Amino acid sequence: MAGDLEFEKPVVELRKKISELRDYTQNTDMDLSAEIEKLEARLEKLENEIYENIKPWDRVQIARHPERPTSLDYISKLFTDFFECHGDRVFGDDEAIVGGIAKYHGLPVTVIGHQRGKDTKENIRRNFGMPHPEGYRKALRLMKQAEKFRRPIICFIDTKGAYPGKAAEERGQSEAIARNLFEMAGLKVPVVCIVIGEGGSGGALALGVGNHIHMLENSTYSVISPEGAASILWRDASQAKKAAETMRITAPDLKELGVVDEIIPEARGGAHRDLEKQVQAIDQTLLASLKSLSGYSEEEIIDHRYKKYKLIGQYSSLNEYIGVN
Amino acid sequence: MLKELFTKTTKKKKYATIPSETAKQDVPEGIMTKCPSCKKIMYTKELVKNLKVCFHCGFHHQMNSKERIDSFVDLGSFEELNNGMISGNPLDFPDYEDKLEKDRLKTNLNEAVVTGTGSIDGLNVVVAIMDASFRMGSMGSVVGEKITLAIEKADELKVPFIIFTASGGARMQEGVLSLMQMAKTSAALKRFSDHGGLIISIMTHPTTGGVSASFASLGDYNFAEPGALIGFAGRRIIEQTIREELPEDFQTSEFLLKHGQLDAVVSRSDLRETIASILEIHQPGGINRWQEI
Numbered sequence A: 001m002a003g004d005l006e007f008e009k010p011v012v013e014l015r016k017k018i019s020e021l022r023d024y025t026q027n028t029d030m031d032l033s034a035e036i037e038k039l040e041a042r043l044e045k046l047e048n049e050i051y052e053n054i055k056p057w058d059r060v061q062i063a064r065h066p067e068r069p070t071s072l073d074y075i076s077k078l079f080t081d082f083f084e085c086h087g088d089r090v091f092g093d094d095e096a097i098v099g100g101i102a103k104y105h106g107l108p109v110t111v112i113g114h115q116r117g118k119d120t121k122e123n124i125r126r127n128f129g130m131p132h133p134e135g136y137r138k139a140l141r142l143m144k145q146a147e148k149f150r151r152p153i154i155c156f157i158d159t160k161g162a163y164p165g166k167a168a169e170e171r172g173q174s175e176a177i178a179r180n181l182f183e184m185a186g187l188k189v190p191v192v193c194i195v196i197g198e199g200g201s202g203g204a205l206a207l208g209v210g211n212h213i214h215m216l217e218n219s220t221y222s223v224i225s226p227e228g229a230a231s232i233l234w235r236d237a238s239q240a241k242k243a244a245e246t247m248r249i250t251a252p253d254l255k256e257l258g259v260v261d262e263i264i265p266e267a268r269g270g271a272h273r274d275l276e277k278q279v280q281a282i283d284q285t286l287l288a289s290l291k292s293l294s295g296y297s298e299e300e301i302i303d304h305r306y307k308k309y310k311l312i313g314q315y316s317s318l319n320e321y322i323g324v325n
Numbered sequence B: 001m002l003k004e005l006f007t008k009t010t011k012k013k014k015y016a017t018i019p020s021e022t023a024k025q026d027v028p029e030g031i032m033t034k035c036p037s038c039k040k041i042m043y044t045k046e047l048v049k050n051l052k053v054c055f056h057c058g059f060h061h062q063m064n065s066k067e068r069i070d071s072f073v074d075l076g077s078f079e080e081l082n083n084g085m086i087s088g089n090p091l092d093f094p095d096y097e098d099k100l101e102k103d104r105l106k107t108n109l110n111e112a113v114v115t116g117t118g119s120i121d122g123l124n125v126v127v128a129i130m131d132a133s134f135r136m137g138s139m140g141s142v143v144g145e146k147i148t149l150a151i152e153k154a155d156e157l158k159v160p161f162i163i164f165t166a167s168g169g170a171r172m173q174e175g176v177l178s179l180m181q182m183a184k185t186s187a188a189l190k191r192f193s194d195h196g197g198l199i200i201s202i203m204t205h206p207t208t209g210g211v212s213a214s215f216a217s218l219g220d221y222n223f224a225e226p227g228a229l230i231g232f233a234g235r236r237i238i239e240q241t242i243r244e245e246l247p248e249d250f251q252t253s254e255f256l257l258k259h260g261q262l263d264a265v266v267s268r269s270d271l272r273e274t275i276a277s278i279l280e281i282h283q284p285g286g287i288n289r290w291q292e293i
C-alpha cells in the first residue's frame, strides 16, 4: 500500500506474502489453507506487537503522513453548511489557516484550523500549513465574531509551526501569536481544540487556548520539532528520534502531563487508514465536549479555561524545606 | 407627499427626456444592451432576467435599487422607509438644487439610497440599497440619515442589517456635513453591533471614498460582487502621488479578497442563497440548545 511507513514494514511484507499465497492456491490444486491460516495467526500477532507498541518516532511519522486527513477533510465530514470566511481585514488572506461558520448537529459553530496541502501545488498555496501573522489575525477575527454571536469555537491544530520568514517577522509574527493567546483566554464562548496532526510550538498554540484540548492518538504537540530539539540539545539533527522520545510529545505523554483532556483513538496504523471511522471518533469526543461546556455562564467559561492553564506546570518550593509557607 | 409630487412629475416627464449620449450610439437604448466588457450585444430583457450578468463573459452590469429589491428580497415583502426625505443645500452650492431635481426626475428616486424592511427566504431583515444612478450614489445628509435610521430600525426590530453599497463617496456639494455622515453611520453600526446585531455589507460597483471608508467596510461579513471597483483614494491620485503605474486588478473585488478585506467575492447568481444561509446560521438561541442534542 502506498505511504507505508518504515516501522510497519514487517506487517506489510507478511500481508503481501499471504495474499500471494492465496493467489497461488487459486490456480493450483494444492491445498495451502493450513499454511495460510498459520501465517494469518502470525500476522495478527505481529500487528499487535507493532501497533500496540508504537514508538514516539513512529507516531511522528504517522502525524506527518502525507495522506493524513487535514482540517478541511474533517470539516467537510463533521459539519454542514460550512461557509469559509477569508481575510484578516488588515493585510491578506492566509490560506495556511481556514475558518468559517458552519452547523454541527444542527447548531451554529465557528470552526478554524491549520490547513496543509494535499499536493505540492496546494502546499505552496497554503505554505505547507505554516501561517503568517495574517493567518492568526484572521483566526482571531473569526473567534471574536463567534463570541459576538454566541456560538462555540472549534479549532483543529495541525502545523509544523508558524512560518519562520522575513515578511512574517516584519508584520509581527510574535505579536499575532501573543495576541491570540491573550484574546482566546478571554473568549466568552466555549473553545474546544483538537490536535489532528503536528502541534508545532507557538504556531499551534495560537489556535490552542481552549477549555478542552483533545489529541488524536498519533498526533504530536511540542515546544519544538524533534529535529530542532536534537540540533539544540546535541547539535545533531539526526538524533531526532532520540529527541522525540525525550521530549514527551505524544498524546499519551501529554495526557499524563495534564495538558490534554482526551485522547481520540485512531484506526490501526493511523487516521489515514480509515477516515470515516476517524470522523466518528472525533464526533463522539467533540459533541461530548461541547455538551459538557454548554451549561457554563460567560464568566464561568472564562474561569474554566483560566483554571485549566493555571494547573499546568510542575514545580516545588524551597520554602517547604525551610518550613515557611 | 413630496414623493407623490415627484413621482407624478417624473411619470409625466419620463418619456419626454432627450436620449442620452449612450443612447445615440450603435445600440438602440432600452431594447438592446452592449456589454462593456466583451462588447457583445444582447436583449436587455434577457439580460435583466439573468440578473444583469452578461451571458457571454459574466460581467456584472450595474443594478439599480429597484432591480436589486426585485431580485434579492422576497417577493412583495419590501416596505420602504423614509422615502420622502430630500436634501437641502446647506452650503448654497450653485446648481446643486437643480442637479438634485434633475436626478429625481431621471431616476424616479428622491435620493441615492433606498431603505426598507423585508425578508430573505422568510427571514426578516432591514435592507439599504444605494443607487449609483442618483448623483453617482454619493453620500450627503440624506443618505447618511436614511442609512442611520435603517440601522436603528434593525436594532429596534432585532433583525439583521444588510447594505448594498454603490457610491462615488462623499457628496462634495454638502461639504463637511457629508464627511460627518461617515461618523454618524459608523456610530449607529457600533451601537447596533454592541447590541449583538448582524451586519452584512455587499459592495457593488463602484464603492469608493467615504462610503468604502465607513459602513461598507464594517460588516460582520464583507462581500463584493465580482469585478467591482472598491477603494479609498482614486487610482489617478494614487498614481500621481507615488509616480508608479498600478497593477491591472488594483482596487477590484478580487484584489481586495487577496488583501484580506473581504470574506468572499460572491457572484450575483449565488448571492441570495449565500446571504440566506448566513442569516439562517445567525438565528438566535443556538447556544442554549446543546443539551438537547
Ligand SMILES: [Zn+2]
Residues within 6 Å of the ligand: B035, B036, B037, B038, B039, B040, B054, B055, B056, B057, B058, B059
Ligand atoms: Zn460580456
